[in-house]
Amino acid sequence: MTGFEFASATPYFAEFIAAVLYTATYLTFVNLLRYMRNWNSTSRLEILTTGLIAILTVAVVSLSAEGADLISLAISTGFIIALSFPVAAPAIAFRPANRAVEFLARHGDHAGLWLLGPALVAGLMVPNSKLQTMLAAAMVIELSWFLRQRWAGDRRQLYPLNDRDVAVLKSQANGDLGAFRRRHGIRELALTAEAVNWKGCGKSTPPCPFNLYVNQLGLNTAPCCRAHMRDICHYVAACLRDIGAVHWLEGGSLLGAVREDGALLAWEDDVDLSVLLDADMSWDRLSAGLVDRGARDGYHVDLFEKHGLIAISFDPPKPWPFRWERNRMRGEIRVDLAIYRPAVSHGEAVLERRSYKGEMPATESGGYGLAREIVLPTSTINFEGGEIASPRQPDTYLRVLYGDFREVEYTYVDAAAAETRRQAELDGEHHLDE
Numbered sequence: 190m191t192g193f194e195f196a197s198a199t200p201y202f203a204e205f206i207a208a209v210l211y212t213a214t215y216l217t218f219v220n221l222l223r224y225m226r227n228w229n230s231t232s233r234l235e236i237l238t239t240g241l242i243a244i245l246t247v248a249v250v251s252l253s254a255e256g257a258d259l260i261s262l263a264i265s266t267g268f269i270i271a272l273s274f275p276v277a278a279p280a281i282a283f284r285p286a287n288r289a290v291e292f293l294a295r296h297g298d299h300a301g302l303w304l305l306g307p308a309l310v311a312g313l314m315v316p317n318s319k320l321q322t323m324l325a326a327a328m329v330i331e332l333s334w335f336l337r338q339r340w341a342g343d344r345r346q347l348y349p350l351n352d353r354d355v356a357v358l359k360s361q362a363n364g365d366l367g368a369f370r371r372r373h374g375i376r377e378l379a380l381t382a383e384a385v386n387w388k389g390c391g392k393s394t395p396p397c398p399f400n401l402y403v404n405q406l407g408l409n410t411a412p413c414c415r416a417h418m419r420d421i422c423h424y425v426a427a428c429l430r431d432i433g434a435v436h437w438l439e440g441g442s443l444l445g446a447v448r449e450d451g452a453l454l455a456w457e458d459d460v461d462l463s464v465l466l467d468a469d470m471s472w473d474r475l476s477a478g479l480v481d482r483g484a485r486d487g488y489h490v491d492l493f494e495k496h497g498l499i500a501i502s503f504d505p506p507k508p509w510p511f512r513w514e515r516n517r518m519r520g521e522i523r524v525d526l527a528i529y530r531p532a533v534s535h536g537e538a539v540l541e542r543r544s545y546k547g548e549m550p551a552t553e554s555g556g557y558g559l560a561r562e563i564v565l566p567t568s569t570i571n572f573e574g575g576e577i578a579s580p581r582q583p584d585t586y587l588r589v590l591y592g593d594f595r596e597v598e599y600t601y602v603d604a605a606a607a608e609t610r611r612q613a614e615l616d617g618e619h620h621l622d623e
């Protein structure tokens with residue numbers, strides 16, 4: 190008995206396989222999106238795996254004992270490709286993206302359902318039960334994603350915006366908050382005649398998509414997100430102390446601690462910590478310690494060993510397969526934990542990382558690094574209401590990363606929004622001085 194004969198002898202067997210393969214294509218694809226969310230290059234092996242499963246899906250749908258069904262082949266291929274855009278858009282929009290991607294990302298909770306009409310037409314016109322099953326499986330997945338996002342979104346709690354947040358918001362909105370809210374689809378903004386509030390994100394809601402709000406529209410980080418960043422920063426630092434890993438506040442977070450008297454930068458989009466791997470601390474021990482604690486305490490942990498990065502996010506870890514589906518969310522509250530290792534570069538003892546950061550100089554081995562004595566032994570610094578480990582010479586560290594770091598720069602904000610925000614910050618200072 191050949192495979193085709195077996196498949197045709199067992200009722201609905203081929204249909205079942207088509208649905209399973211489509212689901213596998215979908216899951217491996219959403220799992221790939223975690224690289225984009227973390228601004229890392231995507232693993233070639235994983236791209237290849239996803240591609241092969243997709244090809245297998247299309248083959249099962251369009252091949253039978255009678256031969257190839259070219260119409261089913263074209264429809265299933267086109268459908269999988271078309272659906273990949275709304276699924277991937279939120280992850281692509283983690284970096285400033287073009288208008289089409291932003292549009293799809295903004296409607297990412299339901300944009301997959303826009304293919305419901307074409308799926309119905311194709312299912313009715315083409316008498317291929319395997320194609321019909323694949324299309325139905327895809328639409329069930331999209332519907333389930335939409336319903337879960339909508340249901341979770343209802344549980345937001347109101348946070349008042351402070352004077353400075355409102356001043357920045359008003360200047361970016363050119364005075365008309367209602368029109369600004371509508372134009373950019375800012376569902377979190379709750380406007381009444383008396384007050385400007387923010388429908389805040391939490392553990393059980395989708396996150397605020399502040400990649401758009403902060404990096405492109407030039408708003409201050411939302412009060413809910415700031416509170417969660419503070420919590421997760423101290424949580425991860427406590428885990429690292431517990432595990433016995435040498436660590437320190439890094440990048441924009443260190444900049445806030447030094448320049449803004451222990452506060453997050455007003456436009457902060459993540460928390461940066463770094464950790465040292467050496468003879469006393471291995472990757473396996475560190476990552477296992479963080480994964481265990483994350484699972485116990487309700488934080489999602491993603492490991493990128495090749496890139497020297499561990500991303501710890503505020504949203505709770507979900508059971509498989511929903512664990513991978515979280516990559517469809519627009520934003521996230523995250524600690525980026527960068528790995529440093531001791532090395533010698535040009536005859537000097539350095540601490541070295543794989544990924545580029547600020548203006549950190551390149552090392553002999555092709556990484557990036559700075560002199561060991563700038564960092565070790567670590568000191569402590571006040572940050573967001575608690576003491577946290579910092580490099581031994583935080584000012585020197587920041588000069589290596591950012592040059593004249595006392596000068597406020599809005600480097601990653603859209604140019605026009607940056608200029609408006611500069612003005613708003615100045616106005617805000619005058620206002621607070623009064």
Ligand SMILES: [Zn+2]
Nearest residue numbers: 390397413414
């Ligand atoms: Zn938020």
